[in-house]
Amino acid sequence: MKQFKHKKLLAIGGLGLGVVLLSSCTANFCSNVDKASMAYPYEQGVTVYVTKAEYERLKADEATKALIEKEENFSAAARAIVPGFPSIAGPAFVDESGVAINDAVYKYVPYTGKGDSINFTAEKSKAFLNWFLGTASSNGYSLPSLYYYSLIDDYVLKAATTEYLVRSTFAGHEADASYVYASSSDYAVKVLNDASVKAKVADILVGYELTDEQIANPKDTYIAVNPYREVDPEEYSPKTEINIERSILRKYGNIKFTGYNAENNDRPLFGHLKGWNEELRALTGKGIVGLGSYDVPGLDFFNYYSAQMVSKVDAIRSCIATRADYFGHYGSTADWRVAIEQKDWGYAWGKGFLEGLLVYPVTWVLDSLAYGMDPALTGAGQILALIIVTLIVRGLLLAVSWRTTLDNQKMQALQPELAKLQQKYPNANTNQAEKQRMNQEQMMLYRRNGIKPFRQIIVMIVQFPVFICVWAGLQGSAALSTGEFLNMRLSDNINTILFNTHGTWYANTYGWWTALILFILMAATQVMAMLLPRIIAKQKQKKVTKMNAAPAATQSGNTLKWMSYGMIAFTIIMGFFLPSAMGVYWLIGGLISVVQTLITQAIMSKPKKAKDTK
Secondary structure (H helix, E strand, C coil), rough: HHHHHHHHHCCCCCCEEHHHHHHHHCCCCCCHHHHHHHHHCCCCCCCECCHHHHHHHHHHHCCCCHCCCCCHHHHHHHHHHCCCCCCCCCCCCCCCCEEEEECCCCCEECCCCCCCCCCCCCCCHHHHHHHHHHHHHHHHHHHCCCCHHHHHHHHHHHHHHHHHHHCCCCCHHHHHHHHHCCCCCHHHHHHCHHHHHHHHCCCCCCCCCCCCCHHHHHCCCCCECCCCCCCCCCCCHHHCCCCHHHHHHHHHHHHHHHHEEEECEEEECCCCHHHHHHHHHCCCCCCCCCCCCCCCCCHHHHHHHHHHHHHHHHHCCECCCCCCCEEEEEEECCEEEEECCCCHHHHHHHHHHHHHHHHHHHHHHHHHHHHHHHCCCCCCCCCCCCCCCHHHHHHHHHHHHHHHHHHHHHHHHHHHHHHHHHHHCCCCCCCHHHHHHHHHHHHHHHHHHCCHHHHHHHHHHHHHHHHHHHHHEEEEEEECCCCCCCCEEEEEEEHHHHHCCCCHHHHCCCCCHHHHHHHHHHHHHHHHHHHHHHHHHHHHHHCCCCCCCCCCHHHHHHHHHHHHHHHHHHHHHHCCCCEHHHHHHHHHHHHHHHHHHHHHHHHHHHHHHHHHCC
């Protein structure tokens, strides 16, 4: 009886240890720079950048004429108070005197309504910003003015352009690096007004006027502001995308959500944005319409905005990158790859013991295989790498748990003997003396057949953190967040893909059929992996003479049956919400479990057949 008490205590201790390990090896590897990179695709501001010809057309169009004129008049009134002050509508690049230094890029802010009921109508503003403003208003916050959002976009454009200029035009000039990280727009103004770079600024284009040849030819010097080859695309299409290296805002727009602390060389989230906000607050007493004390956010609103933005990106965990690259499918249309910083082993150890011991090595092996087979990370290489990693991990675990697996199969084979014991002690559920004698005979039966039940618990304590850490490594892999397999994005949840109604669904445009087949196969293999041992045991039990069911046997069998059904239901439901890459992992794992069960059964059946032939 003491043995069973010890067994229960050990099981409870193992479960507690598992919970601790689960929370330990699921740390988020995303740095502040990573989070800033992931945030910008979801909140790109409100300003739309167009060519001069398109801007003139908008001014003449009845639908937008009054809007453009209102924004121009608004801007002219502000410049009358502060010369050179940025405009809401007009040339995007101007010098300190307000003279345009680029005649190719113009801007305006499309919106409807007024005051706290403003609704920004740019497609890029609809997903997060309009939702956030509605939430903030319902929570009693006073909303910033239209002019405020336009000025923040102006800061972002200047800072992103400055970073582009420093990293390309001024490459190698260390003295100019300070321009990139300054929280004040003054640095950007100085760079943009430098005579040596005005010509470079003048060459910047909007983006949608570029031809396929100009985009594709790496020798071209064409640089675009926009991330797209459409003014404001409603949904993603590969043909509308500007190459990362050619788009200022696609590559450097993340400066909006990052910062720089020179004292400790830190990159705090919202550092620049906070600095810009303080600069605009200092202007609230100059009499500029739209920049009064209630038009620039206070600390409460700024903190609420920051918290909502952090909540958005904290749900993303795919930041374990063994090399710096562009990864993922981010933004409201899931079409942005973003820069993720390289994470080394030291960084992983800093996150936790198991992160360094298990999580990072799993991702490193996966990345090495994926890049080796498909350097562009288009999808096929990641699938093959995932299959190989799953086989390696399950192979190592099988080496550790082989004896336990045999024990499990032996216990299944002993079900007829256990049933006889339960028949021998029919009142074990209510009679403690019978229960104790039955348990003692059961333990003797296990010993005669070389079964050690305690070994199962010890192996589970070892296996559990390994499974969780492997899961964390695959889920955190930046490489697995990138690419597609038969039009199915590896980073998208299976349920999201199945309910994606865009495009031609019956033609598998966004991987609908691929995700459906994956889910069916994954669910089938998981169900088979759980039920196969019971099915085999049931078939073997048919050969045993049927006896009247004992209450203890009936209760035990029903409990095990409903536990199995519960686990199957949980597995299927959870699998429905998995990223498709993790669905592949579950599919391979289920197949391995099925093969493992068949092999162990074949091994166990050989001695029995030999014995029966004597």
